[in-house]
Amino acid sequence: MPAPEKKPAPLEFEAPLLALSGQIETLEKQLADNPNPDLDEDVRRLKEQYNHLRQTLYTNLRPLDHLAIARHPQRPYSRDYFGRWDPNWIELHGDRKGADDPAMVGGLMQLDGMDIMVVGTQKGRALRDKQQCNFGMPQPEGYRKALRLFRHADKFGFPIVTLIDTPGAYPGMTAEEHNQSEAIALNLREMAGLTVPVISVITGEGGSGGALAIGVANRILMLEHSVYSVISPEGCASILWRSADKVSQACQAMKMTAREIKALKVCDEVIGEPLGGAHHNFDLAADNLKKALARHLKDLVKLSKEEVRQDRYNKFRQIGVVA
Amino acid sequence: MDLKDWFASRQKRRDTLVVKQPLTTEEYCALWTSCFQCRELIYTRDLRANNHVCPKCQFHFRIGANQRIEQLLDTDSFVEIDRALTSADPLEFKDTDTYVNRLAEAKRKSGLNEAIICGTGTIDGQKLALAVMEFGHFGGSMGSVVGEKVTRTVELALEEKLPVVIISSSGGARMQEGILSLMQMAKTSSALQELHKQGLLYISILTEPTFGGVTASFAMLGDIIIAEPGARIGFAGQRVIEQTIRQKLPADFQTAEYLMKHGQVDLVVERGKLRDMLAKLLTSHSPNKNQTKHPVENQKTASSRR
Numbered sequence: 259m260p261a262p263e264k265k266p267a268p269l270e271f272e273a274p275l276l277a278l279s280g281q282i283e284t285l286e287k288q289l290a291d292n293p294n295p296d297l298d299e300d301v302r303r304l305k306e307q308y309n310h311l312r313q314t315l316y317t318n319l320r321p322l323d324h325l326a327i328a329r330h331p332q333r334p335y336s337r338d339y340f341g342r343w344d345p346n347w348i349e350l351h352g353d354r355k356g357a358d359d360p361a362m363v364g365g366l367m368q369l370d371g372m373d374i375m376v377v378g379t380q381k382g383r384a385l386r387d388k389q390q391c392n393f394g395m396p397q398p399e400g401y402r403k404a405l406r407l408f409r410h411a412d413k414f415g416f417p418i419v420t421l422i423d424t425p426g427a428y429p430g431m432t433a434e435e436h437n438q439s440e441a442i443a444l445n446l447r448e449m450a451g452l453t454v455p456v457i458s459v460i461t462g463e464g465g466s467g468g469a470l471a472i473g474v475a476n477r478i479l480m481l482e483h484s485v486y487s488v489i490s491p492e493g494c495a496s497i498l499w500r501s502a503d504k505v506s507q508a509c510q511a512m513k514m515t516a517r518e519i520k521a522l523k524v525c526d527e528v529i530g531e532p533l534g535g536a537h538h539n540f541d542l543a544a545d546n547l548k549k550a551l552a553r554h555l556k557d558l559v560k561l562s563k564e565e566v567r568q569d570r571y572n573k574f575r576q577i578g579v580v581a
Numbered sequence: 582m583d584l585k586d587w588f589a590s591r592q593k594r595r596d597t598l599v600v601k602q603p604l605t606t607e608e609y610c611a612l613w614t615s616c617f618q619c620r621e622l623i624y625t626r627d628l629r630a631n632n633h634v635c636p637k638c639q640f641h642f643r644i645g646a647n648q649r650i651e652q653l654l655d656t657d658s659f660v661e662i663d664r665a666l667t668s669a670d671p672l673e674f675k676d677t678d679t680y681v682n683r684l685a686e687a688k689r690k691s692g693l694n695e696a697i698i699c700g701t702g703t704i705d706g707q708k709l710a711l712a713v714m715e716f717g718h719f720g721g722s723m724g725s726v727v728g729e730k731v732t733r734t735v736e737l738a739l740e741e742k743l744p745v746v747i748i749s750s751s752g753g754a755r756m757q758e759g760i761l762s763l764m765q766m767a768k769t770s771s772a773l774q775e776l777h778k779q780g781l782l783y784i785s786i787l788t789e790p791t792f793g794g795v796t797a798s799f800a801m802l803g804d805i806i807i808a809e810p811g812a813r814i815g816f817a818g819q820r821v822i823e824q825t826i827r828q829k830l831p832a833d834f835q836t837a838e839y840l841m842k843h844g845q846v847d848l849v850v851e852r853g854k855l856r857d858m859l860a861k862l863l864t865s866h867s868p869n870k871n872q873t874k875h876p877v878e879n880q881k882t883a884s885s886r887r
């Protein structure tokens with residue numbers, strides 16, 4: 259799937275940047291019409307200021323800003339990464355039980371010379387596409403499709419990479435009737451038993467159990483602006499604050515940004531993004547992530563099957579703080 | 582989310598109760614309990630004798646973890662583990678109040694350190710590892726401690742080769758511990774993977790209400806899943822689903838009976854019959870099954886040993 263070659267749509271917190279770049283543009287236009295060497299210097303200084311502002315803006319983001327970048331409609335999705343890592347990857351379809359959930363995609367590919375299985379949530383780009391993918395919220399059938407691919411990987415010894423960018427599992431009537439809970443629960447249990455290395459990457463939103471259902475991994479990586487949380491900040495705000503406009507507070511309180519999740523020892527590595535976010539440069543974002551994955555995979559493939567399983571068990575066994 | 586639904590419906594119930602109840606003294610209230618479902622006034626002592634099930638309409642009142650243990654296990658057979666384990670505040674979480682204050686309030690209200698009681702005990706002489714959730718403590722939500730205790734219970738069962746019974750009652754993951762709560766789903770399920778591999782029996786019992794991260798982890802992983810009549814069980818709360826699909830849900834949606842109809846639970850068992858059912862299942866799954874000639878007789882002798 260091609261990347262949107264459109265200019266990235268600015269986010270609310272980027273307004274000061276936008277204003278400055280607007281000024282520069284106007285000045286440059288004026289200068290093009292009647293050149294004035296005195297103003298050249300002004301433009302140069304403005305541009306310097308712009309770059310400085312950009313740098314400081316993106317290094318001092320609030321949790322809410324990270325969330326906005328993580329949810330940016332132009333953010334690269336699983337298919338964008340898969341296609342860049344291996345243009346000839348083989349997509350595998352279906353849960354073998356009656357459905358092929360478009361919100362969960364997966365298949366076989368070569369990543370840096372290694373044959374691996376990739377599985378990821380997919381949000382969809384155009385409106386129709388988005389609707390088909392349920393805005394990245396998998397149905398139980400999606401999780402069962404993922405499980406089928408995990409089992410295939412386990413049988414044939416493919417290391418697994420999962421990409422996670424989902425608001426959560428789809429909360430619908432048929433989803434409940436088809437046992438969304440069991441689909442997630444079974445994935446958690448079966449992933450724990452896999453004898454091949456698993457690396458999960460939060461590429462955008464890691465929304466609750468629907469994210470974890472493909473996230474029981476030996477290594478959990480998070481992109482710089484991605485978030486991972488037990489409930490959506492909107493849900494948290496409406497339950498705990500009883501007010502939908504406390505999303506910013508909920509974001510802050512839940513400690514959901516990549517750096518915070520790493521401090522809580524859930525995330526193993528934060529992967530840098532192109533300045534401003536992955537949507538500014540798909541190729542660079544995909545390449546950064548690929549390098550990190552290859553590095554971790556090379557470590558993990560040294561482990562025996564039993565060691566891989568034990569390594570994963572130990573990772574999750576240690577998570578949590580009790581008194 | 583589910584917790585919110587629960588609070589809303591509880592409030593509704595309370596409101597109607599206030600209207601329906603005749604003005605009485607506090608003693609009178611303690612003596613009589615009005616059934617949430619059929620409004621029948623029941624003599625509280627009778628209700629207790631009937632396992633807190635309405636004699637008229639079979640409505641199952643919510644009961645505490647200690648009461649359940651008392652109902653199910655052989656007298657004095659329960660040995661609790663990790664009683665003292667209590668929640669920390671790793672996120673220094675604060676909403677309209679601090680997590681620390683909310684924890685203290687939960688402890689005061691429930692008299693427990695956490696939303697689950699774990700240990701070992703016997704049913705008709707058969708030893709098992711048991712974890713019972715307490716909805717009355719922080720809405721039965723799963724944070725680090727609940728996850729840790731469930732995991733330790735399963736690990737204990739692995740060590741001693743015991744069957745596991747977990748009785749769930751929970752609004753889901755505990756938001757105040759953020760991502761750490763979410764990860765307890767993976768931790769508990771990983772322990773159950775080991776149990777599964779070792780071929781040990783796990784019976785999951787779902788009671789009113791079981792939702793969110795608890796349903797989507799250990800609660801739905803039972804080799805056998807039993808639900809209590811009328812219990813509401815699901816992943817997402819009804820309000821969230823209605824907002825998503827913009828459609829009214831059927832009246833019995835997410836009830837034990839509805840789950841049974843959709844193939845999600847093995848059995849719906851009345852509270853009064855649960856102990857016998859567990860005894861039967863434990864016997865039929867015992868490692869020396871099919872080695873004795875008369876398993877039915879064996880079971881009878883076992884139950885007379887009570």
Ligand SMILES: [Zn+2]
Pocket residue numbers: 616617618619620621635636637638639640
């Ligand atoms: Zn009744």
